[in-house]
Amino acid sequence: MRFMGDASLKGQSELDVLRTLLKLCRDHEVMRDECYCQVVKQITDNTSTKQDSCQRGWRLLYIVAAYRSCSEVLQPHLVRFLQDVGRTPGLPFQGIAKACEQNLQRTLRFGGRLELPSSMELRAMLVALDVVEEICAEMALTRPEAFDEYVIFVVTNRGQHVCPLSRRAYILDVASEMEQVDGGYTLWFRRVLWDQPLKFENELYVTMHYNQVLPDYLKGLFSSIPAGQPGEQQLQQVSKLAALQHRAKDHFYLPSM
Incomplete structure (x- = not known):
């Protein structure tokens, strides 16, 4: 419930909570079935007041299935549950339910993963809105109107096809589909709206x-030079920007006019 946001983290990070749970399941085999049953209970007819509680529960199930097996008694029931969700048209979380089943089958066959998950791996299991908000937070943007100016795109066909993701699109679902x-x-x-003023105090913000x-x-899409010859001030500005680009690429030859 701490991982799902339904109980206080009490000073821990969600990664701390997750690692504690995985270690418990490693050290006490009887805890594995208990863990699976509790998570399935939490994501079935979830009535939490937290909007992303159920989604976080599925993320937890996905991770546990990659690390810890269940008993032979529980196995057919757990697999059937995952298959029902993954193959029923219209049900949410179909993509991650299929991924959970794949993780569980691999774990049962080969044994679970040994290295505990990283924070980067947790980020790969977010929805697009979560990713936007996290990156914005790293850029010191905290206002909701700032979040609205950024979008996650999926790019295929060597950059020829660019499609924005819905804010509720589950990144793992998108990844599973794109792999095929x-x-x-x-x-x-990317930033797609420019209503909020630019700021230059945050290095990630500036770099992005x-x-x-x-x-x-560089393609000239921002040109605002009026018809005719550019003025001296414009020439100086363009020359300086070109020179900076030249040096940023570590070029030592003299640039052409």
């Missing part, structure tokens, strides 16, 4: 915006 369609897919985090804007700038 285009194994070379990438996920992009700089690298997003740079390709469009």
Whole structure:
């Protein structure tokens, strides 16, 4: 319940809570079935006041299934539960239910993973809105109106096809689908609205915006020079920006006009 947000973390991180649970299941075999039963109970007809409680419960089940097996007594019931969710049209969490079943089958066959999960792995199991909010927080953006200006895109076909993700799109679902369609897919985090003023105190914020804007700038898409010859001030500004780009790429030859 701490991992799902339904109980206080009491100073721990969700990664701390998760690792404690996995260690308990490792050291006390009887805890494994108990853990599976409790998580399944929490995600079945979930009535939590926390909006993402059920989603977090599925994330927990996905992780536990990759690390710890269940008993032969529980196995057919647990597999049937996952299959029912994963194969029933219209039910939420279909993608992660299928992934949970795959994890469980691998664990039963080969034994569970040994290395405990990293914080990066936990991030891969978020919905798009969670990812946006986390990255915004790292850029020192805390206001909801700032979150609205950023979107996660999935990019396929070597960059030729770019599609924005719904804010409620489950990243693991997207990854599972893309693996079947285009194994070379990438996920992009981009700013699409520019209502909020720019700020330059946060290094990640500056780096992210700089690298997003740079390709469009170099293609001349931001040109605001009026018809005719550019003025001396404009020439000086363009020259300085070009020189900085030249040095940033570690070029030592003189640039052309």
